[in-house]
Amino acid sequence: MIMGNDQTYRPGTDEVVLAVSLELAARKWKVALHDGRRERPAVHTVEQPQAAARLQAVLDLIEAYRQKWSLPAGVRVVVSYEAGQEAFWIWRALQAHGIECYVVDPASIPVERHKRRAKTDRLDAIKLVINLRAWLRGERDRMHVVHVPSAQDEAARHLMRERGQLQKEVLQHLDRMRKLLATLGCWEDVAHRAFAERLARDEVRCHDGTPLPPELRERLLRECERRAFAAQQLAVLEKTRQASVPAPSRARSDALARLNGIGEVSASRLALELFWREFSNRRQVGACVGLVPQPYDSGESQTDQGISKQGNGRVRALLVEMAWTWLRHQPASALTQWFNRRTQSTGPNRRARRIAIVAVARRLAIALWRYLKDGVIPEGAQLKSS
Numbered sequence: 001m002i003m004g005n006d007q008t009y010r011p012g013t014d015e016v017v018l019a020v021s022l023e024l025a026a027r028k029w030k031v032a033l034h035d036g037r038r039e040r041p042a043v044h045t046v047e048q049p050q051a052a053a054r055l056q057a058v059l060d061l062i063e064a065y066r067q068k069w070s071l072p073a074g075v076r077v078v079v080s081y082e083a084g085q086e087a088f089w090i091w092r093a094l095q096a097h098g099i100e101c102y103v104v105d106p107a108s109i110p111v112e113r114h115k116r117r118a119k120t121d122r123l124d125a126i127k128l129v130i131n132l133r134a135w136l137r138g139e140r141d142r143m144h145v146v147h148v149p150s151a152q153d154e155a156a157r158h159l160m161r162e163r164g165q166l167q168k169e170v171l172q173h174l175d176r177m178r179k180l181l182a183t184l185g186c187w188e189d190v191a192h193r194a195f196a197e198r199l200a201r202d203e204v205r206c207h208d209g210t211p212l213p214p215e216l217r218e219r220l221l222r223e224c225e226r227r228a229f230a231a232q233q234l235a236v237l238e239k240t241r242q243a244s245v246p247a248p249s250r251a252r253s254d255a256l257a258r259l260n261g262i263g264e265v266s267a268s269r270l271a272l273e274l275f276w277r278e279f280s281n282r283r284q285v286g287a288c289v290g291l292v293p294q295p296y297d298s299g300e301s302q303t304d305q306g307i308s309k310q311g312n313g314r315v316r317a318l319l320v321e322m323a324w325t326w327l328r329h330q331p332a333s334a335l336t337q338w339f340n341r342r343t344q345s346t347g348p349n350r351r352a353r354r355i356a357i358v359a360v361a362r363r364l365a366i367a368l369w370r371y372l373k374d375g376v377i378p379e380g381a382q383l384k385s386s
Contacts, residue, residue: 017078018034018066018078019033019035019133020077020078021081021126021129022125023124023125024086024090027047028121030044031058032126033061034133036133042065046058046061076100078100079094081103082106082109082128087154102132104131104143104146105144105145109131109143110142147277156249157273159245160241163234166231166234169227170227170231173223177190177224181204184212184216186206200221241268242264245271249271249275252267252372255372256368256371259330260329260384261328262322266322266325269314273312273318282366285365287311288311289316290312291358291361291362332380333378333381335360335379336380338360338363339356339360364378367379
């Protein structure tokens with residue numbers, strides 16, 4: 001029996017598996033179920049308004065089709081859904097019910113290359129369940145499974161992400177006030193601690209010494225209040241952040257911070273965002289941060305497409321920043337010397353240096369992974385004095 005365009009069912013050759021895919025949306029979910037014994041999957045819609053009720057509706061559908069298709073009571077049930085705004089709570093809920101679940105990278109699912117192709121939630125659910133069955137048979141190129149962090153590791157990320165968001169908000173308020181004042185030729189130092197008090201006393205003047213328009217002054221006062229509130233939240237977070245980091249992540253952060261060129265904040269971000277998971281080899285580290293090259297070599301066409309840019313963009317940007325800092329504070333390290341050799345003949349060509357620093361960032365990520373995993377200090381690197 002032919003299923004779709006690329007799968008043939010051979011009775012007795014495969015383990016009976018009830019494969020289920022979820023196509024998630026805010027108002028409703030599409031649920032596709034397939035046991036490999038029929039031509040087309042069954043597709044249903046669940047649209048309960050509450051998350052728990054909607055998940056229970058999925059479990060009820062699985063049980064109903066297990067009975068309808070006369071599957072054994074202990075049949076293997078495998079659920080998959082694409083990573084997105086729902087994150088991993090569905091994975092954890094299904095695991096709690098004893099159901100095998102996989103979270104899929106949406107960009108890894110093959111799609112047709114026609115200029116115009118049909119795309120609906122129903123078709124996406126069917127495509128996902130067919131790819132899931134193929135993946136379970138060993139066709140690993142059908143989709144890539146996302147590593148799911150523990151609930152503690154996922155929650156700990158909010159510490160550094162909120163810190164970055166608060167810092168950004170403070171800078172946005174300052175920049176907005178600076179630009180508003182510039183429209184009247186006023187070049188006041190809005191970052192000075194006395195600026196808000198002077199503004200409240202109406203001592204801030206335009207370029208010609210006239211008072212600010214009342215509407216603008218009131219807006220700037222509100223901006224100062226919002227900026228002060230964000231700064232206060234940031235200060236509170238800084239006091240409690242380090243103590244709130246889980247012990248395993250804190251140990252990794254402390255180990256990273258012992259290296260010259262790596263500060264406490266960068267070490268914490270790297271420990272929480274990247275090194276929460278286990279890697280088997282250096283290729284996995286490079287691929288996880290999206291710093292591996294993506295060549296295009298087809299026929300007579302050979303093009304370097306740059307890096308893949310897959311994975312966590314925050315970590316990728318952090319590693320590039322850390323690579324520049326590493327060059328400054330670890331001049332005797334093998335990484336710095338490699339960078340100097342690669343760029344010594346480029347002269348003022350800044351583009352060559354920007355390309356080389358990406359390679360340094362990838363090598364630095366691998367070196368730090370080995371340092372945390374095996375205790376191997378990066379070649380030529382210096383530790384901070386006690």
